[in-house]
Amino acid sequence: MISVKNLTKVYGKKDSQFTALDSVSFTIPDGATVAIVGKSGSGKSTLMHIMSGLDRATRGTVEIDEKILTELSAKDMDRFRATKMSFIFQSFFVEPNQTAFQNVMLPLEIARLTRSNRRGRVLTALKAVELEDKADTKAANLSGGQKQRLAIARAIVNKPRLIFADEPTGNLDSTTGDKIIQLLFGINKTIGSTLIIVTHDDELAARCQYRIKLKDGKIESMATPKQMAKKQTQDKLPVKPNLKPRPATTAVRKVM
């Protein structure tokens, strides 16, 4: 269970204070799929950073698996991240000069897994994203979709309790994006990891069991499975049409 209580993050000093998160509280059961939505600057990235221990909260607590992350030492936090969490990013962040195999191996090395245990796990993870035949291909030679699948393999190789996905489809065309989403939800079912997706994409958000909408650092609305089921019976159509691919996104892809 993930329990966030009164989470507040304030940036800057007295005169130029900016409250990125303002008393955010919610609870999510294990194995759930969660979407954190909101506009730019709504605080969703800050929330993800604090929940994953990359950033420190000004006030409040995050409790995962009966551990209060906000109170862990840096060392224990690293250990927790290495064994219990993983990340999927919009820009994939796979190492282009390394092979797919080496990319997926990284979390296992960080978690100090013995060498004999690594190979099987890496291959299983690559198989799960259908990249087993690309194990020795350099990541630079993979397509965008393949790179994101590689990033997913890297995220699941450690069998984490919690996967954070930050705009996982943001750099992909809609067809590829759909595949990635299906893959993510499939993994959520098969290995039971809690999946937390930070996204602008309402369609993607709509497919999650929980939806936390942030505005100006506060929870504007939170939808639980019950409420959503009710809502879906009320209006069966998706809220907004799919706008992808976005022009800004294509620009980023060219740079990559």
Add this chain to the structure above:
Amino acid sequence: MHITDIIRRSSRSLKSAKARTLLTALAIAVGTFALSLTLAASNGAQSFVDTIISENFDPAELIVAADESIASNASPSEPQEYDPSFGTSTSNAGATIQVKRITDDDIAKISALESVESVREGIQLNVQYITREGQKRYVGTVAGFSPAQNPETLAGELVKPPKNQTVLLPEAYLGPLGFESAEAAIGQKITIAVRKPFNVAALSPEVIAQLQTDPDAAAALAETNSITEEFTIAAVLKKPTTAQPGTELYLFVNNNDARRLYDFSTEGTPDFGKFLTVFVKIKNGNDSTVLIASQDELKTLGFYSVSVEETQAFLNQAIGILQAVVATFGAIAVVASIFGIINTMYISVLQRTREIGLMKALGMRKRDIGRLFRIEAAWIGLLGGIIGTGLSLLVGLFANPFISKSIDFDGDLLIFEPLQVGGLIVLLILVSILAGWLPSRKAARLDPIEALRTE
């Protein structure tokens, strides 16, 4: 992360930036090359000095003088009062130094000491000429043979000390004296002529009258005023590779013969029976405490002595100073290359900001991130060390035969000690790790959120 994984990952990241890595390593290699060659040359020079000294001097022998100023060879700083019993020497700058010499009485005094085994004069005499029947005359130097010498022979047998009226002939004289081969020279006789000083009292009044009117007659008389002795060639010496430099053309005879010829050439002059230095062999003188004790004993008698060991130490010190100068330049080059490593590592950190961010997000410890970059720097140091020492080994391989040939030395003048080479590489790795410290700290302190920002 396990250290083996860190090492593998850091080497992989270097491989992905080959040109940059290689260029940085080359900068270190330059200093390493200089240091490695300096060490090798230092070893070589020391072994050269040691060989020459051990092949030519007996460590149980002391070089004894009656005057300390002979050792320094410095020009006198104030006028010295003339003393006819003193001899003169020439300073390094060419000035006359008046030096007290060792006399036969002194030799007797020294020989009488309990600790002294023997005394020899160590004579080197420039003779008038050397020749053989039917051959041209050549100038030459005759020297008393030291038992410590171990020259190689081309033919004949080396007897220590050489028998009376026998000579050890340098190879170079074979052709000029008309010998077909070294073997052909053995048992043959050569003539050595020694100029006698004028003894005016012994000349007849007619001769004196003639000398006064005809200046050329004096020159003619001087030319014929010499004695000749025949010596049998006992052995032909190979062109020496480990001789004391400058003694390559010496004709060696035994000490008695050398002394007799010297006495002929000095009879009736103030130089007769006087020597700048003598060689004193000490009983059990291989034991340095015995040697030092006898040096003190000689000092109380008013003699100044130098042991072979002291001479060697002095020479090695001179070599050491030279090496230190070269090594300093090498060290400066290495220090300069440190900045290259720092720069390269900063670039590496900047280029891999995202990767560092990702690794931190995935739970890699600060300490391990720092290590990743320090080991990357260590790799560069190792590479530079291997390139530098490798190049110096290569230079040694090609230069050694060439140098040895040009100075006629039978050994190598660039000697690489595996321990030194290894130590040098280890030192470079340590220096590189030190250079990688700041960049690695920057990497370890990187904020993952900043690093992973897409914009």
